[in-house]
Amino acid sequence: MPAKPPLLLLHGALGSKDQFATLGQKLSETFEIHSLNFSGHGGRSVQPEPFTIHSFGRDVLVYLDEHKLEKPNTFGFSMGGYVALWLARFHPTRIGRIMTLGTKFNWTPQAAVKEKAMLDPDTILEKVPKFATMLKERHAPSNWRTVLHKTAEMMEGLGNGECLKDKDFEAIDHLTRICVGSEDTMVTTIESQHVAGLIPGGTFFLFNNFTHPIERADTGLLSEEITEFMTKA
Template identity: 25%
Template sequence: MPTVQLADGALNYQIDGPAGAPVLVLSNSLGTDLNMWDAQIPAFAEQFRVLRFDTRGHGASLVTEGPYRIEQLGRDVLALLDALDIQKFSFCGLSMGGLIGQWLGINAGARLDKLVLCNTAAKIGTDEVWNTRIDTVLAGGQQAMRDLRDASIARWFTAEFAAAQPAKAEPIVGMLAQTSPQGYAANCAAVRDADYREQLGAITAPTLIVCGSHDAVTTPEHGRFMQERIKGAELVEFHAAHLSNVEAGDAFTQAVLAFLTK
């Protein structure tokens, strides 16, 4: 896959769709790579030039010393876009990708056409939860990542979906087992330290918020909190847990496309 050289390493990316189409950037969740969006690509690429990438610390992208910051990850996105000579774009991010989307909406809103914030929150989790996970992963290395994979199935998908659709669920959680422990821990710190609750009002791009009714990590209440503070924001809720783009599948794809193209 192609890469863009940042100041401290290479960022892995992939582009699908026609060269002249408007650009849609997809941003993965913590512990996954750009392939988490595979189900959306056929439909999205019919109408958009779809740019997806492995966030720093994930997939085939650079792994640098942590902790990371969401601002740092957002600036990686802008550097990627600048390198590809892309000025205006829409952005769809899930979970940690949604935090990156919030940062972009607050700090680079003039470049955004539309913003989709999926299964995310202005503040995700507590310091205690993240610090415990960071310590566990750094101490346990790749075995700890494999253990996290097994524990994450219940957070990422409803039990009924995981049981009925193992061919869809297992490759996604398998990404977690392959993630760099150093990169994962550094990104956990970025999520831990991000708090945009007081800055959401600065987002002016048309915004869609996507929630999963069974998401225990970033709940529908978190979604409504953002909707109340982002002027004109729309909200859609699916029968899904944390990875609604995988679990809700076509319904997710069509709802996001409808928002982006209207």
């Protein structure tokens, strides 16, 4: 029986690889599933250095080396998709096809201020205590407040120019599918279509009725689309 091709799953900001449990199980029928927690996430220790797309990209490169993976096809949710595209741009020989879902591309100072405002620990604790409890449990033993602060600083950096530019997307030489949900209030169809159009091998796909959180996605439909894109000739 031939070995299954590897498929790497990358989680989003404030997330962890555990969020892919159901999706990974469905995809495991076709693929050998790989996933990792970025530094400071899912119980990994928070490093002194800032959270950056660059540092998370290095996390992936270390994982690929440790598991001897060569150019795995990759699905990235939200920030995970951004990390995958960063790898395609700056380490193109290390990654294969890419599919993103709910990845934000329109990073401006104004957008960063808006995103950062939603990451205040005290506000979250007061208004959505269940979310605060989930973050505390997800990232333990790391301090969830530290994870929030460092994520907010990363978004501020993206808004102030530490983001991929149009010329970077134009230089990506990988088959790529940029996806977004029709009900996503964090990422627009316009910015997703724009980036899909910049990437020479890029296509755009709209998931009807999908919102932003990966937990609310129809994993059956999502796994079908991932499988179709990653395996087509």
